[in-house]
Amino acid sequence: MDVSPGELMVAQAAREIADRDVVFVGMRLPLIAFVVAKRTHAPNAIGLFELGVVRDAPAPELLYTMGDTPNVRGAVWCARTVDLMGLLQQGAVDAGFIGGAEMDRHGNLNTTAIGADRAHPTVQLPGSGGGADIASLAKRLIVIMPHDKRRLRDKVDFITSPGDHVSVLITTLGVFRFVDGEAVLASYHPRSSVQVCAEHTGWPLRVAPNVSETASPSSEVRRIIRGYDPDGFWTRRGD
Amino acid sequence: MDVSPGELMVAQAAREIADRDVVFVGMRLPLIAFVVAKRTHAPNAIGLFELGVVRDAPAPELLYTMGDTPNVRGAVWCARTVDLMGLLQQGAVDAGFIGGAEMDRHGNLNTTAIGADRAHPTVQLPGSGGGADIASLAKRLIVIMPHDKRRLRDKVDFITSPGDHVSVLITTLGVFRFVDGEAVLASYHPRSSVQVCAEHTGWPLRVAPNVSETASPSSEVRRIIRGYDPDGFWTRRGD
């Protein structure tokens, strides 16, 4: 079974969306997770895009950014950023997706800069976008990022997005849940293992008693993913 | 020459609008003053209506409220109240019109309630609307009201709209300018006089050294007023 890490992450992310959830979608993999969830177990989920788009049905074609014209055509609301952020601050948003360059064991994410001095960074990252708002204000936060010792660090240089509301971290190797504010490995992906996850994690790994292999996407889910991203632009990147 | 007090007040109010002014128009007589100004000396004035309408040309027919459908048709901007109030708070509004039930000699207006106890008023008035905002935030305030001893009072029971920015008070009997924050009679209308104004003013009248008779509206202005309000709904009320 040829499933890419991107596809595994998308399938797991889709499971995190409940039916009727109001979700801040974000770009890249989460976008496809929203498509999968809508077409399988969460037909009534609503997607919010922070530039001001609200959709009750995913755009029919692959998006490269949330502002692509097909994401606006057929939206039920075309609003202002502040309207959607207002709903978020009210507590009306169930879940939000974000990515990160680095994360600590408490779920704090850095997408701003690597290095101790913000004015003279070693690596300048793009920044928060709406990530820090979603992390601060959504009921639960779903984080997707590559699994790498230099990314899952004991301490991050800059807290862009605080980890308080992180409910799950989905990596290229496994899935973490947060117990008492700390990341605990809940499952490892096929071809990964607890051992592999431990080797690539920058903090002493905590493992759930019932740790197991991450469920592989069903053939239906794989079909949806590949139908939506046929060239694997987002789901087979860097494979 | 048969000119009603309403027509005199409208003509005087129109003179207070300079070309290119951005004006919070308000209802009743100011609405017609805006029409007169636009069609005579201030063709580039812009009218803001607090429910969210911006017009560079007056509505072609008589309005009873600013929300009448002809006031929206042909507007250049249909916005939200908060957008226009925001421009006002920025200092982007040159002038605004308001009416009042009572005013003191410092230009403070009461449109809320008569009586010492707000919870048990002698006379409940409708309230501020946007008047208190216009009074607080417009560069200059143009007030139009009936001239009456019980209305031009030494002290008002409730300051709805503070008088700091009042530039002119136009009454049924005369025109006051504000000198060092105090009302000074600048002109008396035809058929009125300094004496008549003094008798109907609730504070000791101050009179400008160069007090004179208010200029009567030209025949052109009279024609515009009567063309716009042919039945005199606003301009010949209570005559």
Add this chain to the structure above:
Amino acid sequence: MTKLVSLKEAIARHVPDGSAVALGCALEPAIPFAAAHELIRQRKRDLRLIGPISDIAFDMLIGSGCVAEVHAAWVGNVSAGLAHCYRRAMEQGIPRRIIVRDHSNFTMALSLLAGALGAPYIATRTLLRSDIPRANGTFKEATSPWDGSKVLLIPPLVPDVTIIACQRADADGNAHQWGPWGVSQEAALAAKTVIVLADEVVDRAVIASDPNRTICPGIKVAAVVHVPGACHPSPLQGRYARDHEFFHEYHRATREAAGFERWIAEWVTGVPDHAAYLAKLGPRWTALRETGEPAAEARF
């Protein structure tokens, strides 16, 4: 899942006694009078009304004894003058005493905006020398930490339910409104729930063809009611004009409490629903219909 219900059902289910109800938030136009009438028919009590101007809608509700509290910038009859029921309530406690939270239009807009933003408060410089803040009682004076100047802090207003009237909505509650919005969008987004009165119920595809016209998304909406002519005697852009004379008749008829009761018995409690109200208006209603001018094409 359709949210389409009758007006009777929507009001019965979503507006319990004591609710904080925002309505008339577009100021003079698009006032959902049909909903105000249904609140009166169902003898709702202790409502806390929220709205900047409301024309005579609040006056009717006050006169009918439905209201405990009013948050408003202005309560009256825009083209005719004072609001007689509001006066009787405030001056004489007839039919009951009400509490008034005075606002200006800007503080009303900022309160609802703070609610829509989920913001703890918004600072403003309006009303600093007005007595309104004292009468309102919910604002706080403060000092700007930037320049030490005096500011007024406006806390959020969160209606239990906002009732809006619009030209068209789909069965999910995605609502298109055009013409001036006043504070309608803030009131809808700030509210715990929204009732939409749609002049026309349309397919979702009509809404999705022009998502910029959506004033309120379905996720906020509990009930969608198909009520043609819901705003009479106020206007609805492109659909019907204001019935000025109706406002003036109301003004003359309601000077005394007995006259108000006769008026309500004739126009509200004496008719079973809004369709019957429009039928009673007869040709007078038909004469108000407008078709407007088409908006220039926009393609998505």
Add this chain to the structure above:
Amino acid sequence: MTKLVSLKEAIARHVPDGSAVALGCALEPAIPFAAAHELIRQRKRDLRLIGPISDIAFDMLIGSGCVAEVHAAWVGNVSAGLAHCYRRAMEQGIPRRIIVRDHSNFTMALSLLAGALGAPYIATRTLLRSDIPRANGTFKEATSPWDGSKVLLIPPLVPDVTIIACQRADADGNAHQWGPWGVSQEAALAAKTVIVLADEVVDRAVIASDPNRTICPGIKVAAVVHVPGACHPSPLQGRYARDHEFFHEYHRATREAAGFERWIAEWVTGVPDHAAYLAKLGPRWTALRETGEPAAEARF
């Protein structure tokens, strides 16, 4: 009085060196790249850029040495990854050091909203546990006088000039924009002045036929420029799609400073104006054109 001028004139007259310039405020779509290019051609210096996302527009301006300061939530290449010029400037001071005022999208929106409202500040609960407030340096922590909770106060951002791109505008600057607005309206209303790049210049009557589409009123606008295709490679709803590959090519070409210089020489300083740029794109540009689907009729 017409405000119609050429892009060259608009930028020369209304964007002096050192200006605080907001652009790209609809986030990914409707970014006025034509204006960014003209700023580069005119070798503007010490600009203070304001915008939430900006895709590669800010990166180009930074790489060209036009920028002293950036107020942004995100600076990168949305579909391709990091922004190389921004990295070089921050990491190595090439071509110059810049000051960054970090924001989130919400604080950017609130800053511009406070500017649009003329509000002294707006309180929020976002970012309370983030390092962004410290890095931004303009917010203040405070305690809510209602419940004693910690809040963040966001002061207004007032751009000297906001540049917006839209589908159509009249010669007075009344501008219709449809599709997502992001923070464009707040940025326009907050600004001291606005430059409008219109895909189409239309008669005032077209604007007035649908005043709800107006994103920015003429009273705020200093210059209206007719620039078809002004947003390429970003999209403009109903007019043209995003040129994804162009963003990816830019990403690959600008990894090194020398590559960036070649790219700018080819696509910006090497073409006299935006019409020449579109001509250089040739059939690639034509292939992006979209006509979209018509919005359902609305009548006023």
